[in-house]
Amino acid sequence: MSSEGRVVSRQGDRVDNSTGPPVKKCNRDVPNLPLCFQSSLHLIPCLLIVIYGSVNLYKLSRRPLIQPKSTNPALIKISRLTYLSKLLLIIAISIIQLAYSLFLLTRFGWWDPAQCISSPFKYGHHAFSLGIKDKHAHRHLISQDKSAQADSSHPRLESPLIYANMFSRLAFGWMTPMMRLGKSQYLTEDDLWILPRTDQTDALTNQLQQTWSRQLSRAPSSPSLIRAIAQAYGGPYLLAALLKCIQDILQFSQPQLLRRLLNFADSYSPGNQPKPASCGYMISALMFLCALLETSFLHQYLYRFSITGIRVRAGLLGLIYQKSLVLSNKEISGRATGDIVNLMSTDISRIQDSCADGVVLVSSLFQITLPFISLYNMLGWSAFGRAAVVLLSIPLNIALARLQSKLQTMQMEYKDSKIRLMNEILNNIRSIKLYTWENAFTKKLSAIRNNRELGTLRKIGYLSSASLSLWTFILFLVAFLAFSIFSFVSDTPLTPALVFPLISLFQLLQTPLTALSMVISEWVEACVSANRICKFLTTKELQQDAVVRSAYSTDGDVPLVEVKDAHFTWSSSMACTLSGIRLSVFGGDLVAVVGRVGSGKSSLLSVILGKMVNQSGTVQLRGKVAYAAQTPWLLSTTLKENILFGAEYNEELYQTIIEACALTDDLAMLKDGDETQVGEKGITLSGGQKARISLARTIYAWADVYLLDNPLSSVDVHVARHLFDKVIGPNGLLRSKARILCTNAIPFCQQADELIMLRDGKIVEQGTFQSVLANQGDLKKLIDNFGINTSQDDTSAELMPSGANMLSSENITRSSNSKRFESVVLMKQPTSSTCQNRNRESLTTCKPLGKVSEHKEKGSVKYNVYKTYCRESGMASVAIALASTVAQQVFSLLTILWLKNWSSNSKILTGDRPFHLIYFLGIYGLLGLLTSVAAFVNGLVLFSICAIRSASFFHDQMFTNVLRAPISFFDSQ
Structure with a gap:
């Protein structure tokens, strides 16, 4: 339309065709916008939708495809009906648009065809959207209904932010269900939605780990953590900065508009030429619009920098945790x-x-x-x-x-x-x-x-x-x-x-x-x-190449654990702790490592785990490794979760392990069974029970190589025999696995495929049980002193005192007073059978600790x-x-x-x-x-x-x- 276009005004059904004056340049006294600008205003929402849609399409293209677990006939039927209805809607809109054009040509009255699509196609708090969003909505309803039937505990749902449209994101409409729920009840952790994949801790940690690794490679002596954080999470942060600058401009425009409004009001004072009223309306409307847009940009900025702060926190937590492990x-x-x-x-x-x-x-x-x-x-x-x-x-x-x-x-x-x-x-x-x-x-x-x-x-x-x-x-x-x-x-x-x-x-x-x-x-x-x-x-980390790790080998002639002429120390500044270690463990082998306290048994397992500094030699490890520590520990959760340790639940394997670890009777005495809540110190459990739960957790990992650091020392002799026969021994659950057992229980050593005796960090004897007996060495004397045929059912022959008796053998007497004192301390410990019986009695008389929920105050802060x-x-x-x-x-x-x-x-x-x-x-x-x-x-x-x-x-x-x-x-x- 030309600058001298017609001034069109509708009065009922009449159109005034009078030609107005040429459009003048817009000034601040008489606001007059060009008609071409007015006609192009409707393009702004379309442009925003195109830009926003392009960004969303790019994000969706980078996401992995969702593989449905099963095809739901109801979902297919609903999707077909949805697409059919929207196809009919498109046809109807086209007919209405054509009729609308004809109405303009024939000078009929005008009505908005977009009104017909405003209300019938709303879902929840979201406005009308494309079929893919309705598909997710119907799938959400069906899955929620099935979940409610299968489990009444109301499982956590997926975040609606993933499928929120542009207007819902701008107005934070996707938060409406949570606000409604919070209005009716106090929100708990179970009420929260599942985080999007990109905001979960492991993804954020990996993202920061990559940028931090680049900083370490570029400047090993002075890496910049702030720069790594900026590279990992700087995108939304820059967008937040842009939004803040726009909000500042809108905020700054308020005094300017206020000055013009005061000048407009001053023009109506006596002696001044009054300005048109439209100018005052325009300034007031602009002030309202600026305040509205300022609020919108401000909250979008606050949301994005808050999300960035949470992502930084999650990434740093994961990074510090990973560092603490190495x-x-x-x-x-x-x-x-x-x-x-x-x-x-x-x-x-x-x-x-x-x-x-x-x-x-x-x-x-x-x-x-x-x-x-x-x-x-x-x-x-x-x-x-x-x-x-x-x-x-x-x-x-x-x-x-x-x-x-x-x-x-x-x-x-x-x-x-x-x-x-x-x-x-x-x-x-x-x-x-x-x-x-x-x-x-x-x-x-x-x-x-x-x-x-x-x-x-x-x-x-x-x-x-x-x-x-x-x-x-x-x-x-x-x-x-x-x-x-x-x-x-x-x-x-x-x-x-x-x-x-x-x-x-x-x-x-x-x-x-x-x-x-x-x-x-x-x-x-x-x-x-x-x-x-x-x-x-x-800070300095563990030696990365101390152990060469590779995949599990199905070849029976290839050892799963192979140590050749290894010399290891706990620190590069310390003397050698283990020297000249040679060891080969194949699948199905049971290697028993014996020796006095401080001889290097636990250090040998640490070598295989890569926890020590390799001075010379090689350590080859093939397959997955599971480790049972000498001191058992428990998480502050249920007994079942302590055994599963985050792994997927397998009913058959779980029950088999419970029986093999002699936990069936113990769980039967507990009111809540394996759902009993325990603390990290496991006060409701005895030392033997904690040891058996730790062993069960190790077995449930179902690894290829098992490193067992004296797991039988805290249990009775008959329980130890049960664990050895059902779990560790030649006929146990781990019979096909490579096992290295550090123990002082001599009666079980005769069933081992290989015996190793350590002294001062060196292997003094190594071989099968028969070859050790033939060598007539210290290990043979130890076996003779202890007695191979000691009654296995005698509860007075505890494993730890037997170990102490082994340590006090005159053939391997210690030279230092501190080591002798340590032996005395070990001998004076209460027997495991006594502890076991005492704790068993406490379980039958005391109420077991169930799930404990902390008391939380709700409401406003009290006056006190x-x-x-x-x-x-x-x-x-x-x-x-x-x-x-x-x-x-x-x-x-x-x-x-x-x-x-x-x-x-x-x-x-x-x-x-x-x-x-x-x-x-x-x-x-x-x-x-x-x-x-x-x-x-x-x-x-x-x-x-x-x-x-x-x-x-x-x-x-x-x-x-x-x-x-x-x-x-x-x-x-």
Whole structure:
């Protein structure tokens, strides 16, 4: 359509064909948009759909195809009906569009054909979408119905975010079902949806692992963890930054539109030419539209950077966990578990919280620049005084940031020391209570917590309050200099039309200037935490080529475990622990390794697992390996989950293992059977029961090679015989597997295919049972002393005392006093049969521990909590904090009211103009200075007094309560 197009107006069925004037250039007084622009507005949604659809198609093309487990006839029928109905709908829309065109030609009335598709094709909270989405919806309903019939526990469903359309994503409509459920009940973990595959921990960890590996290969001496995180999760983060910049532009446009609206209102004052009413409507509509779009972009930005923070946290958790599994022995011995826990809790949380800092930093600079441009347009060169103040404040803030970084590093070191000491106290709580050392350890912990850690936090609080008040004063100083220079230089009086937009701009400056202070503080903490994590990730690992691993070989002539002339040590700086080891284990072989305590039996298994440093020789391992540790451990879950250990449940294999490990009677005595909840310390179970559950877990892995580190030492002799016959021995479940058994149970050695005796890390005897007897060596003497034909049913012949008797044989007497003392300790342990019988009796008389659910408070925070915080923070300090907060707001409000009074009287005041300027500026400066002082007092009291006092009280109170808890409390955790 040409610029001199017709002005079309509909009045009933008439069309006015009068020709209007040429379309003029759009101006800010009389808004007039070109007709070509108006006709192209409908292309914007189409363009958005094309762009959004292209991105979604690209994402869908990279996803693996979903293989359905079974074909559902109902699903096929519903899909056919859906596609048929939508085909008919397309035909109907085409007919309506054709009729609509004919109606325009014949000048009939108009009606919207899109109304017919608005409501009948809605599903749940989603709007009308394509057939593929309805297909997923119907499949979801059918699967949900089947799941409800098969299992009444309401299994977790797939996240609707995967199939949400563009409008649902923009309005967060896909969250509506969760909001409705949360309105009707308290949400639990079972109510949450299953995460999308790309947001699951293993995928995020692998993504970060790849970028971290590239950093290590490019700069092995100084890799950058921040750069690796940016490369792994930087895409959505950049989109969030773009959305934030758009939101800043929309936010900045509000004062400009407000200024034009005030000018429009001022035009209706006496003596001025009134502007068209359409201009006021247009400005008001634009202000509403800007506010609406600003809210939408703001929440999209918040959502994306929050998701990025969660992804960073998940990736770092997985990366630290993987690193902790491959730490070298030297690093493990010099690092407490609390140090790693501190990295995974405090340091990762700080990095997650600082994910918004990068966007906020750029956005703050952007938000400072935009008001400066507007101030320059309104105030002229006097606006440059503001820029000078901001630039001069940067060196001071840099100095504060450096000092805070040093204090933050010290504080994290003190926190590591505190957690390390706390772990020692909790792990040795029995000894502490036995010797009444509670007060001594409380003083020791208090010296680290209150004197060092909280002392450093108090200094950090001083710096934080100073930095916060500094930015508050800078904000006031910017406004003060702007008004001062403008008042003295310009002859234009301050009017409300000028003052209120300036106040609006200064309020816009308050957010970025305050954010800069917080960003600097959080960025310093995040950098310190990132350096700590980076230092941990670059520590020395286990030797990767210590063991050569390959696939399982079905060739019976190829050994599954092969050790040739191996010399191993726990650390490269230590002497050789094992030397000259030669060993070959084939499938179906049982190799028994015997020797006194400290001879190297467990070290030999560690060699095969790759836990030691290979100085020379080779270790070849073929197939999957399962390991049963000498000290059994349990997870805080059910007995069944402890055995399955995440593997798929196989009913036949599971029941066979339960019977072979002699757990049938034990589970029968428990009320909940294998669903009984146990803690990591397994207090409801005896040592023998824990050992058998650990052995069952090892068997259920169904590996090719089994490494068994003395699993029979904690059970009775007859139970040991049962385990050996049903599991380990030639006729047991593992008869076709390669087995290496470290044991001192001599009666079982005669059924082994090969015997190995270790002494001081060397193999002194090796061969079959008959060849060992023929050699007349130390092993033959040991067998003769113990007696091969000792009664297997004598419960007084426990395995551990028999091992102690073996150790006390004069043929292998130890030379050091410490080793002799260790033998005495082992001999004085209570017999396993006694422990077993005592625990069996406790199971029959005591109620077994079932599934324990922690008590959780629901609802709002109780008044007593706030009261306790206020009391322990100090009522005087709380009163000062509240008074300073109120004073800060009052002084800030008085500053605005004083500016209003100044601008209202600026045209009335005549005479001595400098005197009036000094008067108004003096009062304005005093009010701003009082606002900054109140902010400093508020931050000082809150950060350095209230927070420190309450933290000290609650920490000491919780520690005292835990320390005074009975032993049963620690055993049940």
